Amino acid sequence: MMNKRFQWIILAGIIIFLILYPLIFGEYTVNLFVSFAIFALFSVSFNILLGFTGLLSFGHAMFFGIGGYGTALALTHIPGLSLFPALFIGIFSAIILALIVCPVVVRVSGTAFCMIHLAFGELMYVISLKLRGLTGGEDGIGGFPIPHFSIPGLVSINLKTSINFYYFAIIIVGVSLLIIWFLTKTPFGQIQVGIRDNANRIDYLGFRVPHTKAVIYVISGAFAGVAGSLYALFQNLISADALFVGVSFAAVANTLVGGVGSFFGPIIGTAIFQLLQEVTTRFTERVEIVMGVIIVLIIMFAPMGMHGLFYILKQKWLSFYSSKFKKVNVEKIS
Numbered sequence: 001m002m003n004k005r006f007q008w009i010i011l012a013g014i015i016i017f018l019i020l021y022p023l024i025f026g027e028y029t030v031n032l033f034v035s036f037a038i039f040a041l042f043s044v045s046f047n048i049l050l051g052f053t054g055l056l057s058f059g060h061a062m063f064f065g066i067g068g069y070g071t072a073l074a075l076t077h078i079p080g081l082s083l084f085p086a087l088f089i090g091i092f093s094a095i096i097l098a099l100i101v102c103p104v105v106v107r108v109s110g111t112a113f114c115m116i117h118l119a120f121g122e123l124m125y126v127i128s129l130k131l132r133g134l135t136g137g138e139d140g141i142g143g144f145p146i147p148h149f150s151i152p153g154l155v156s157i158n159l160k161t162s163i164n165f166y167y168f169a170i171i172i173v174g175v176s177l178l179i180i181w182f183l184t185k186t187p188f189g190q191i192q193v194g195i196r197d198n199a200n201r202i203d204y205l206g207f208r209v210p211h212t213k214a215v216i217y218v219i220s221g222a223f224a225g226v227a228g229s230l231y232a233l234f235q236n237l238i239s240a241d242a243l244f245v246g247v248s249f250a251a252v253a254n255t256l257v258g259g260v261g262s263f264f265g266p267i268i269g270t271a272i273f274q275l276l277q278e279v280t281t282r283f284t285e286r287v288e289i290v291m292g293v294i295i296v297l298i299i300m301f302a303p304m305g306m307h308g309l310f311y312i313l314k315q316k317w318l319s320f321y322s323s324k325f326k327k328v329n330v331e332k333i334s
Contacts, residue, residue, distance in 0.1 A: 018170055022163045030166050036274045037173045038230050039250060043258070043266030044180055045223035046251035051261040052184060053216050054196030056114050059121030060251055063221040065243035067094040067228025069128070069135060072238050075144040083147040083159070087172075087229050094225025098218040106213040109199075121248060128240040140239025159233070169230055176226050181263055183219070192216060253291070257298050259305030268306050 022030045042064055049055040070093030074086045105116050128135045135141065149168055150156040159165045183189055191212055194202040203209050232238050250273075251266070258269025273291065280290045302309040 018174075022166050027162045030162050032274065032278070034162075034166055034169050034234055036270055037169055038227050038234065039247070039254070039274075040267045040270040041173045041176055041230075042224055042227035042247065043251045043254040043270050044177060044263070045220050045227065047255050047260070047263070047266045048180065048183075048192075048216060048220040048223070050252075050255055051265065052189065052192040052196060053213065055109065055213070055217075056252075057117040058114050058248070058252070059117030059119070059124075060220075060224060061244050061248040062117075062121050062124040063094040063097060063224035064228035064231070064247055065124060065128070065240070066097050067091060067225030068232035068238045068243050069093070069141075069228075070225070071229040071232045072141045072144055073134070075147070076141060081147065083149055086147065087226075087233070090229030090232065091222055091225040094228065095218060095222050098221030102214045102217045106210045106217060121244065125240055125244040128244065135240065138239065138241065140237060140242065142237035144236065146233060146236060165234065169234065172226065172230060176223055180223060184263055253295055255305075257295060257305055259307030262305070262307040265305050265307040272306065 021033060025033075042060075045063075046057070046060045049057055049060070067090040069090075071086050071090030074089040075081055078086075101120060105113060105120075108116065129137050131137075146159050148156045148158055149164070157164050157168075159168055184192070191202060191207055194205075194207075195209060195212060195216075199209050202212070228243065231243075235242075254269035254273060255266045256269070257272055258267065259265025272294075276290065276294060277287055280287050284290070298305065304311075
């Protein structure tokens with residue numbers, strides 16, 4: 001009962017902190033937090049595949065990219081398009097891409113799954129460069145109109161200001177993370193873990209593994225599309241390099257550092273890399289070298305990631321505290 005109450009207190013504290021955050025910190029820090037939230041959602045969507053289903057993808061950025069392009073192109077070519085239809089077009093684009101790709105990829109696993117996605121990711125990158133008339137090629141698409149968040153007859157909010165966009169992005173990311181967390185706690189989430197641990201046993205129990213993988217794959221791609229759409233609205237400038245190359249390894253690194261298989265692991269990993277990047281850029285331009293060293297050290301000394309390391313330290317502390325408590329009780333009795 002106390003543990004449940006403590007969790008509710010922590011949740012309330014987080015909500016209050018998020019509400020007051022833009023009022024306490026400056027515009028630069030607010031934008032930094034929005035970027036963190038978007039990439040945290042992208043990393044969590046990737047962890048649906050890797051951590052909960054055991055499917056490593058090196059091309060998950062294609063859903064992030066197609067979501068961003070879908071929203072940007074819709075706002076560029078459809079005059080007067082409102083906010084949520086533009087967002088849904090980006091998400092729907094990612095879902096369509098996942099539906100096209102999944103009949104091929106769900107029938108394989110392991111190295112084949114990785115390499116197929118690497119090929120698909122490169123294909124999407126090349127297509128976005130070649131279709132210069134549509135995607136802008138290397139220059140990308142920028143300066144498209146950002147619609148107001150509006151409820152007819154009630155409110156109209158300009159999202160071009162950093163604080164307003166902060167609240168909009170945090171709500172979208174928060175709802176998305178809540179839906180993903182809920183899915184991991186359902187029987188469907190247990191099937192995911194079963195496929196990761198022993199796909200043959202899940203098949204023996206009567207579940208069609210390829211079909212189940214397809215559903216998981218589309219869900220993962222859809223939430224990556226949400227992150228990509230938000231990124232396009234946030235930056236108001238997208239390009240093939242930024243959407244496909246710049247983030248291709250980010251989700252993998254965030255998940256490995258934070259903790260594979262943990263829901264909060266990718267969020268922790270994203271926060272660590274965001275902070276490291278901000279600190280290291282003040283002293284050197286070799287940010288990638290520092291990031292690479294951190295990844296190597298964590299893989300060597302904390303293969304379960306930071307979340308796993310916290311769990312091990314917590315268990316050791318509880319074991320030490322329990323043994324000490326028992327020793328005190330024995331001394332009192334004697």
